[in-house]
Amino acid sequence: MRFFQYEIRLETYGGLDTGTIEAVDLADAKRLLRVKYLQAVLPPGTVIAETGDPQKQDADQKSDRLRGILVVLSSHHRWQRGEDDGRRADLSGLDLRGLKLGKVDLSDADLSGIDLTGADLCRATLRNAKLSEAILAGARLDGADLRMADLTDADLRMASLIDTRLEKADLWRANLLGATISPKALHAALGCCLPKKPGRAAVRKKPAKKAPKKALRKSRKA
Secondary structure, eight states: OOOEEEEEEEGGTEEEEEEEEEESHHHHHHHHHHHHHHHHHHHHOOOEEEEHHHHHHHHHHHHHHHHHHHHHHHHHHHHTTTTOOOOOOOOTTOOTTTOOTTTBBBBBBBBBTTTOOTTTTTTBBBBTTTTOOOOOOOOTTTTOOOTTOOOTTOOOTEEETTBBBBOOOOOTTTTTTTTTEHHHHHHHHHHHHOOOOOOOOOOOOOOOOOOOOOHHHHHHHH
């Protein structure tokens, strides 16, 4: 099966209508359009052009992005080791929605304005990374290291931050609406301490009262 994009103008449908249709060939696509719109003949100006599988195209785009990220990560790791051919990672402004980037090390990287909506960043190392104005809505950051990260104006709505390290992270104007975050992690980011639970005072048992000596003597005589 092949995929065709079409553009058809019909007054009964409020003017121009567009979409994608799956067909064996161009003739079959025209036939399916006539059936869909109940037309004996397609109106003048109808445009039908073959295109690729949208799902396959999306998968190919994700693969290309992952390959590009792997190249950037490799160069970034060399930069961290102080090698001459290494370069600090700059992924600012990129669209990386839904990608799985768990356990990656992007410490000190420039990720400002990046779109990581719904991405998996569990146990990723993002220490001292620049994430200002980053979109992390619905992202999974469980167990990630975000110590000293710049998260100013970041979008963290509905994100999961369970066991995330946030010591000295900058959360100025960050949106945490609906995010799952432990009080310990939030207090660490804000630089304050959780109140200590009050300890239970030791209860001293009162010594058992000894029976008077006179009472003991009477009981022995009896």
